[in-house]
Amino acid sequence: MIWSVSFSPLVPLAVLLAGAAVALVLSALGGVMRMRGWLLRALAMALVLLALANPAVEREDREPLSSVVALVVDKSQSQTLADRTTTAAAAAETLKERIAALPGFELRVIEAQSSTGSDGTALFGALSDGLSDVSPDRIGGAVLITDGQVHDVPANASALGFNAPVHALVTGTADEFDRRLALQRAPRFGLVGSEQVVTLRLADSGAAQGETDLVRIDVRRDGETVSQRFVSPGQTIDIPVDIAHGGNNIFEFEAESLAGELTTVNNRVVVTIDGIRENLRVLLVxxxxxxxxxxxxxxxxxxxxxxLVHFTILRPPEKQDGTPISELSLIAFPTRELFSVKIDEFDLIIFDRYERRGVLPMLYFDNIARYVREGGAVLIAGGPDYAEGGSLYRTPLAPILPARPTGRVIERPFHAQISDLGDRHPVTRGLPGGRSDPPDWSRWFRAVDAEVTAGEVLMTGPDQxxxxxxNREEEGRVALLLxxxxxxxxxxxxxxxPHVPLLRRLAHWLMKEPDLEEEALRLSMRGSELVVERQTLEAEVTDATVTAPSGRDTRLTFSESEPGLWRASMPTTELGLYTVTDGSRTTLIHVGPQNPREFADVLxxxxxxAPVTAATGGSATRLRDVGGDLSVPRIVPLKRAADFSGNGWIGLRTTEASILKGIDRYPLFIGLFGLALLLGALSLVWYREGR
Known part of the structure; x- marks a missing residue:
């Protein structure tokens, strides 16, 4: 309960001030001239002015508010190392009990969770969010339970937004040591077949400093070891890597662990280099x-x-019309240069209605078959030529071709149909108009009858x-369009x-585009969610196991989103390398920045x-002493103090915030009391003047 005096003037303030000035002048003149009763006149005028000011006594009924204390618990990844989680949990429980026992305090527990969308530990951001609905004058302090590796420490105490002590209780011990492999420089892109350089630095910190033995670094590409390097602690090293394929080339660099170090998570660096091809070379004949x-x-x-290199055979060798060679404007077909000298420079060879008429010697067909087995690709778009005597099937290409012509050409209207297998194959899956029966596209009128000897039938013609x-032939690929x-x-x-998507997908599948592989396990990130895709031609798939950077395993069950394409997803809470396997295939993805601050220094x-806690009168101390025993400081409530910490204790500010429940007002010059006071003053003046 608070008593006070307030004024509510009955006349404008300017009139009241003018009256006071006049009364003051008259009283001064009366005093100077030694007039009889001038002092009583001054008192009477003062009482009249005071009555016009309408003074009142007020009584405020207030209810005191509790002081809000924030207990911020660090839940970042670095807090999971060693026994920090256990230490933090035990300290938090003890502090909850002690603060709950203090009258006039309200505890708010704030958990600062780690996130793959942010880099580093943000305790003060969580503190600000957790106290956003609390008036600054109600905040009695904040206690942070953390390992001390906080990345949003304000530059000064005024940035906190409140005037109360901040205390830090640090988990972990002073004798920790750790080894870290840090990424200095890495390219984002690289041409397939080129060599790129990744720069790394090995650092030992804490008690491990001073080690001079060479440390082995294993280099892995897409999970397979490709080389090893040796480096001394504190040394920077350039490691060359080969870009083996298009798409993501995931390189892991892992330094051998240091006995007794705090964690091995930061001994490994992951670099993803996007392999890009130089323009694909296609030979179209x-x-x-x-x-x-x-x-x-x-x-x-x-x-x-x-x-594209395109040749059309306009004049086969058997064509003789008497035209001198010197008068022909045709370009001679460079068969030796294309099919012997430079054949390996092409990514794809297409024969479009090619008929064997002596242009290519049989030796060159042997070269083409070898080219395919060693990783090349051939597409044959055949018409009647594939069924006749000059068919490419009657060359040394026959062993790599997936269908044998019967010699019959079917000439009647039909709709090209996608087979059951084609529904699941990425080359033909989801072609526009292919779902209806018949498909919503135009008819064809000619097809070559053939018997399939190998490979996969994605589309069918008349009579199925x-x-x-x-088909895949050793390292290469073959496609046959009949x-x-x-x-x-x-x-x-x-x-x-849909000729454009069909033919483009077909050409890129032949040239080994990763997105068109029929059997694949792929990973991608959608925000903070890990999406796992399983592309397969099989009717069922097995569950996948996701291994987080900390080693924790999670089992995922797929659901079919499209024919042949299965998906599963899960939220990610850790930064680093995730490994996903379904038992037969394994793939990797790196989540978060290449050099996460969360693991830049884990000691x-x-x-x-210390600077921000000291500026607020708080302290930064360790929870475990030299012997490893847990020591949680006592809580002491203080109203005002220059220092809110001491040996074995920390202080919290007791605030004076309250809620106004009501006001009682008692006017002094209204009623009989005011009237009697004024009449008494006038009577004294009259009495004095009458003598």
Whole structure:
């Protein structure tokens, strides 16, 4: 309860001040002139002015508010090292009990969780959010339970937004030591087949400093060890790496562990280099001019990633019309240069309605078969030529071709159909219009009948005959399109069809585009969520096991999102390398920045928080003493103090905040008391004047 005096003038303040000035002047003149009763006149005028000021006595009924204390518990990844989690939990429970026993204090427990979307530990951000609805004058202090590795420490105490002590209770011990492999420089992209350089630095900190033995660094690409290097602690080393394939090349660099070190998580650095290909080189050989010849040419020329070399055989050797060679404007077909000297420079060779007519000697077909087995790719887009005597199947290419022609050419209208296997294959899955029966695209009118001897049938023609067959031959790939009427789709006949996605996917599958692999396990990040995709031609898939950077395993069950494509997802709470395996395939993904601050320095410390705690009158101390015993300081409530900490204790500020419940007001010059006071003063003046 608080008593006070307030004024509510009955006249404007200017009038009241003017009256006071007049009364003061008259009283001064009366005193100077020694007039009789001037003092009583001054008193009477003062009482009149005071009555006009309308003074009142007020009584405030207030309810005191509790002081809010924040207990911030660090839940970042570095807090999981050694026995820090146990220490923090025990200290938090003890502090909860002690603060709950103090009258007039309200405890708020704030857990600062780690997040893959942020780099480092942000305790003060969590503190600000947790106290955002509390008035600054109610805050009695904050206690941080952490390892001391905090990355959002304010530059000064005024940035906290409140005037109360901040105390830091540090987990971990002073004798910790650790080894760390730090990334200095790494490229983001690299040409496939090129060599890139990654720069690393090995550092030992804490009690481990001074070690001089060489440390082995294992280098792995996509989970397989490719080399080893040796380096001394404190040394920076350049490590060359080869970009083996397109897409993500994930390199791991792992330093051998130091006996007794705090953690081995930061002994490993992961670098993802996106392998990009120089323009893919495609050789297109058209056996003879036909209506669909330009379909392949236009498609490949429109692809910026493709360098196309196109030859059309306009004049086979057997054609003799008497025209002198000197008068011909045709370019001679450089068969030796293309199919012997430079054949390995091409990523794909396409034979479009090619008929064997003596242009290519049999030896060159042997070279093409070898080229495929060693990693090359061949696509045959055949028409009647594939069924006749000049068929490519009647060359040394036959052992690598997936279908044998029967010699029959089917010439009647039909719709190309996607097979059950084709529904699940990335080359033909989801082609626009393919879901309806018949498909919502134009008819074709010719197909070559063939017997499949190897590979996978993705599309069928009339009478369920094979239309598109893919096969892997040792290191290379082969595709066979048993119709030359795909150009009808390109021309828009009967509405056309999806020739662009079909032919482009087909060409890129042959050139080993990673996204078109029919059996693959892929990882990606969607915000902080890890998405696992399993591409397969099988009807069922097995569960996947996700291993987090800390070694914790999580089992994921897939669900089919599209035919042949299964997905599963999980939230990520740790930074670093995640490993996913389904038993037969293993893949990796790095979550977070390449050099996460969370693991840049994992040794517990009081130095980071000492400036801000000292500026608020608090302290930064360790929870465990030299012997390893847990020592939680006592809590002492203080109203005002220059220092809120001492040996074995920490202080919290008792605030004076309160809620106003009501006000009682008692006017002094209203009523009989005021009237009697004024009449008494006037009577005294009259009495004095009458003498």
């Amino acid at each position: 058209s056996g003879s001019p036909h209506a669909g010849e330009r379909t392949w040419r236009n498609l490949l020329k429109s692809d910026a990633s493709v360098d 005959s094979p239309l598109l067959v893919l 119709s030359d009427h795909v150009w009808l789709w390109a021309r828009g006949f009967e509405g056309g069809g 517990s410390t009081t130095e980071r928080l």
